[in-house]
Amino acid sequence: MGTKCGYVAIIGRPNVGKSTLMNSLVGEKLSIVTPKPQTTRTRVLGILTEDDAQMVFLDTPGFLRPRGLLQEAMVREVREGLSEADVVLAITDATDLERTFDEELRELLKSSGRPAVVALNKMDLVGGKEIFEGLKWLYESFPTEVVPISALKGHNLDELKKVLKGFLPEGPFLYPPEVLADQPERFFVAELIREELFLNLGQELPYATAVKVEEFRERDPSQGKTYIRATIYVEKPSQRGIVIGEGGAMLKKIGQWARKKIEAFLGRPVYLELWVKVRPKWSRKEATLRELGYLR
Numbered sequence: 001m002g003t004k005c006g007y008v009a010i011i012g013r014p015n016v017g018k019s020t021l022m023n024s025l026v027g028e029k030l031s032i033v034t035p036k037p038q039t040t041r042t043r044v045l046g047i048l049t050e051d052d053a054q055m056v057f058l059d060t061p062g063f064l065r066p067r068g069l070l071q072e073a074m075v076r077e078v079r080e081g082l083s084e085a086d087v088v089l090a091i092t093d094a095t096d097l098e099r100t101f102d103e104e105l106r107e108l109l110k111s112s113g114r115p116a117v118v119a120l121n122k123m124d125l126v127g128g129k130e131i132f133e134g135l136k137w138l139y140e141s142f143p144t145e146v147v148p149i150s151a152l153k154g155h156n157l158d159e160l161k162k163v164l165k166g167f168l169p170e171g172p173f174l175y176p177p178e179v180l181a182d183q184p185e186r187f188f189v190a191e192l193i194r195e196e197l198f199l200n201l202g203q204e205l206p207y208a209t210a211v212k213v214e215e216f217r218e219r220d221p222s223q224g225k226t227y228i229r230a231t232i233y234v235e236k237p238s239q240r241g242i243v244i245g246e247g248g249a250m251l252k253k254i255g256q257w258a259r260k261k262i263e264a265f266l267g268r269p270v271y272l273e274l275w276v277k278v279r280p281k282w283s284r285k286e287a288t289l290r291e292l293g294y295l296r
């Protein structure tokens with residue numbers, strides 16, 4: 001019997017659970033997740049190989065009306081994800097369906113010209129009647145396969161995979177079955193640090209931060225410890241003060257948590273050194289966005 005293989009672009013409004021879902025499906029934390037919207041800034045690839053099918057997921061940033069260069073780059077990531085897709089998986093939030101499956105998003109799906117599956121996510125947060133009515137509303141506003149899921153609890157993901165598989169083209173696997181990701185370790189390291197910035201810093205500050213891994217090497221191979229030096233960029237001196245915190249307390253906390261996550265991801269001990277630097281208007285400069293990997 002032949003194999004099936006294809007790209008599944010995961011799209012949707014910010015904070016609906018796209019990254020949570022990709023991680024659940026692939027079974028590895030590849031994409032960072034926080035309670036704040038606009039966490040994901042680039043498309044992140046995750047590969048699921050099961051028996052005779054390989055699904056290459058593209059987690060994308062939340063779709064929004066862009067304000068500024070960084071958000072423009074994020075929307076571009078969504079569009080490029082769509083253009084690579086064999087099937088589009090649109091995620092909606094059961095607690096906020098009309099906003100997370102509005103006209104603009106439906107237009108985006110239509111104009112992509114790709115087959116679409118719509119998931120009603122966060123089904124764990126609403127009752128059975130609401131799920132039923134939500135599915136009906138989704139189907140009426142966009143007739144296609146509609147699947148209720150909980151990305152967080154893992155509910156109904158087998159059904160979702162079955163539906164997606166139906167849309168995959170026949171063809172050989174693009175990746176060896178044991179491969180889950182295609183980005184370099186440095187990318188995941190920077191993202192895990194950014195996740196801690198989003199989790200620990202309040203208000204708008206996370207949006208003014210970016211992370212660059214400057215150095216990544218095995219310092220002492222006999223101990224197996226990896227030395228990582230990364231810079232956290234902020235836009236203003238006052239923000240630098242907040243990220244560092246009283247007596248360096250905030251930066252220490254961010255560094256400790258990030259290190260634990262990086263060690264879990266790499267599966268080896270890490271020495272993490274973090275620096276905070278001011279780079280005025282980094283999010284508004286094309287060259288910087290390119291340097292940080294937000295523009296390709």
Ligand SMILES: Nc1nc2c(ncn2[C@@H]2O[C@H](COP(=O)(O)OP(=O)(O)OP(=O)(O)O)[C@@H](O)[C@H]2O)c(=O)[nH]1
Pocket residue numbers: 012013014015016017018019020021032033034035036037038039040041060061062063121122123124125149150151152153
């Ligand atoms: N209760 C519940 N919470 C969920 C579910 N899926 C995601 N969440 C939560 O929703 C929040 C946002 O999740 P993300 O996976 O970061 O959402 P996203 O769509 O990738 O967000 P952006 O990258 O900002 O566009 C997090 O707090 C998740 O824990 C779900 O099925 N049920």
Ligand SMILES: [Mg+2]
Pocket residue numbers: 018019020031032033039040059060061062
């Ligand atoms: Mg995300």
